[in-house]
Amino acid sequence: MEVKIAQLLTVISMIVLVLVAVDASVPAVFIFGDSTADVGNNNFLPASKAKANFPPYGIDFVQSRATGRFSNGLNSADFLAKMMGFKRSPPPFLSLTNNTLLKHARRGINFASGGSGILDTTGSIYGQTVRANLTAHMGTTATEKLLEKSIFLISTGSNDILDYFTPNGSVNRPPMTAFLSTLSITYKGHLRQLYNLGARKIGVISIPPIGCCPSQRSLNDTGGCLEVLNESARAFYIATVAIMKDLSGELKGLKYSLGNAYEMVINFFRNALKFGFTELKSACCGAGKFNGESPCLPFSSPCSAREKHLFWDLFHPTQNASKIAAQTLFSGSHEFVTPINFGQLAEGCS
Ligand SMILES: *[C@@H]1O[C@H](CO)[C@@H](O)[C@H](O)[C@H]1NC(C)=O
Ligand SMILES: *[C@@H]1O[C@H](CO)[C@@H](O)[C@H](O)[C@H]1NC(C)=O
Ligand SMILES: *[C@@H]1O[C@H](CO)[C@@H](O)[C@H](O)[C@H]1NC(C)=O
Ligand SMILES: *[C@@H]1O[C@H](CO)[C@@H](O)[C@H](O)[C@H]1NC(C)=O
Ligand SMILES: *[C@@H]1O[C@H](CO)[C@@H](O)[C@H](O)[C@H]1NC(C)=O
Ligand SMILES: *[C@@H]1O[C@H](CO)[C@@H](O)[C@H](O)[C@H]1NC(C)=O
Numbered sequence: 001m002e003v004k005i006a007q008l009l010t011v012i013s014m015i016v017l018v019l020v021a022v023d024a025s026v027p028a029v030f031i032f033g034d035s036t037a038d039v040g041n042n043n044f045l046p047a048s049k050a051k052a053n054f055p056p057y058g059i060d061f062v063q064s065r066a067t068g069r070f071s072n073g074l075n076s077a078d079f080l081a082k083m084m085g086f087k088r089s090p091p092p093f094l095s096l097t098n099n100t101l102l103k104h105a106r107r108g109i110n111f112a113s114g115g116s117g118i119l120d121t122t123g124s125i126y127g128q129t130v131r132a133n134l135t136a137h138m139g140t141t142a143t144e145k146l147l148e149k150s151i152f153l154i155s156t157g158s159n160d161i162l163d164y165f166t167p168n169g170s171v172n173r174p175p176m177t178a179f180l181s182t183l184s185i186t187y188k189g190h191l192r193q194l195y196n197l198g199a200r201k202i203g204v205i206s207i208p209p210i211g212c213c214p215s216q217r218s219l220n221d222t223g224g225c226l227e228v229l230n231e232s233a234r235a236f237y238i239a240t241v242a243i244m245k246d247l248s249g250e251l252k253g254l255k256y257s258l259g260n261a262y263e264m265v266i267n268f269f270r271n272a273l274k275f276g277f278t279e280l281k282s283a284c285c286g287a288g289k290f291n292g293e294s295p296c297l298p299f300s301s302p303c304s305a306r307e308k309h310l311f312w313d314l315f316h317p318t319q320n321a322s323k324i325a326a327q328t329l330f331s332g333s334h335e336f337v338t339p340i341n342f343g344q345l346a347e348g349c350s
Contacts, residue, residue, distance in 0.1 A: 026084050026150060026151050027107070028090075028109075028147075028149075028151075029080075029090055029108040029153060030108055030150060031077045031112050031155075032111050033155035034114060034116050034155065034156050034158060035113075035316060036158070037075060038050075038069065038070060038092070038112040038113055038114045039068065039077065039089055039090075039092050040053070040095060041093060041095075041111065042114045043092070044094035044095065045094070048113070049115070052069060054298040056072070056296065056302045057072070057296065058071075058073065059073075059302060060073035061074070070312075070315070072284065072319050074089070074319050074322060076205070076323075077153060079323050080203075080330060080342060081108070083326060083330045084151060090109050091104055091109065091110060093109050093110065102133060106146065112155070115159060117156060118156055118190065120159075127197055131147070134147075147200070148199075148200040148253070149200075149201075150199070150201065151201050151203060152199040152203065153205070153342075154204050156187075157233075158207050158208065160183055161233060162229070164179055165228065165229060180236060184240075188247065191204075191244075192247065192251070201256070202255075204240065204244065205259045205329065206260055206262060207236050208233065208262060208264070209233055209262050210230070211229030211230035212226075212269075213292065213314060214281065214311050214313075214315075217281055218289040218293050218314075223281065230262075234262055237260055237261075240258060244256050256345070257337055257341055258337065258339075260336055260338075263336055264328050264332075268280070268310055277308060277320075278305075278308045279303075283296070284302045284311065285302035285313050291311075291313075294314070296312070331343045
């Protein structure tokens with residue numbers, strides 16, 4: 001009996017979710033960030049070394065296609081777009097031509113690029129182009145209306161922290177506090193720029209415990225996480241909380257959700273079995289200690305039990321981990337996403 005009620009509740013909540021998704025008048029979703037959200041932009045950047053457009057990337061994608069996503073299948077940006085009621089995840093900006101750009105701009109575009117960071121962004125410049133394109137074709141008022149109802153997702157910051165800790169003899173590293181302060185000021189500037197472009201609903205995904213990536217774990221003799229990286233991620237989350245509070249006080253009409261990716265991943269570690277993960281340390285594809293000493297190389301063989309792995313390659317989560325992360329962002333509690341979750345951000349059409 002209890003089981004049946006539980007099942008019924010699940011079905012009802014699924015129906016409610018679907019209705020909310022259908023009812024939500026989010027016309028478009030624009031996605032910015034790094035490899036955690038890239039759906040193929042880097043395929044168009046010959047100079048970029050961050051590539052995932054070869055098998056076994058995409059092994060669990062439709063027709064096992066390697067799309068440039070840094071995953072065995074979909075990533076969190078894909079799942080979030082679906083949960084917000086979109087049939088298809090927004091296409092990579094760099095795949096669009098003059099003829100297809102406007103059609104897609106009305107439903108959303110993905111500007112995320114693997115390897116990018118807060119201190120090294122291209123997305124916001126592209127965003128300005130698209131706004132100009134929309135304005136030229138729809139007029140200022142219609143463009144403003146479209147953008148103010150749209151969702152802007154941002155997932156970035158990990159590469160900035162990783163770069164900071166990558167030894168580079170030719171550069172004097174500023175102290176950590178100074179670095180985080182520069183990062184915060186720059187991020188705040190980018191977010192303000194998005195607002196100035198017309199964004200009113202911004203979903204921010206913070207930095208996960210990057211010290212626990214297989215690439216970093218492989219550097220620790222005990223196999224533990226690298227603490228400085230975890231601590232930086234946590235410190236930057238606290239800084240981001242302050243940034244978002246400041247901006248929402250300052251910028252009229254701004255609504256936001258801030259996802260705490262650090263806590264979300266810690267929750268994976270704590271409740272691994274509940275989510276079906278039995279391998280939290282080793283990547284599914286790669287080589288060396290924890291498969292974290294080499295990237296996932298073209299045509300190499302990945303592990304077979306992909307659904308049991310938290311990590312797909314030395315830096316990135318598996319499709320299943322991304323899905324759970326997206327679900328948590330979309331409908332999770334205050335512990336993981338504040339002040340409202342991404343579902344609530346998408347709902348309100350005031
Ligand atoms: C693209 O479209 C714009 C506006 O319609 C036009 O001004 C521009 O010349 C086009 N560019 C190309 C390469 O066709
Ligand atoms: C979009 O704007 C850019 C920069 O102004 C321009 O080069 C491009 O042709 C525009 N495309 C369309 C379809 O209007
Ligand atoms: C070190 O940093 C400088 C300046 O940012 C850059 O030009 C150089 O390529 C870096 N070297 C390495 C080995 O990463
Ligand atoms: C390596 O992991 C251990 C836990 O196993 C931790 O105590 C230690 O601080 C880590 N080392 C570094 C350099 O972060
Ligand atoms: C990350 O490092 C911190 C210490 O800075 C540690 O407390 C935490 O347990 C680590 N995270 C995980 C998931 O091991
Ligand atoms: C992910 O989880 C689902 C169940 O939620 C399962 O059917 C699927 O096989 C898993 N594996 C992958 C690789 O997605």
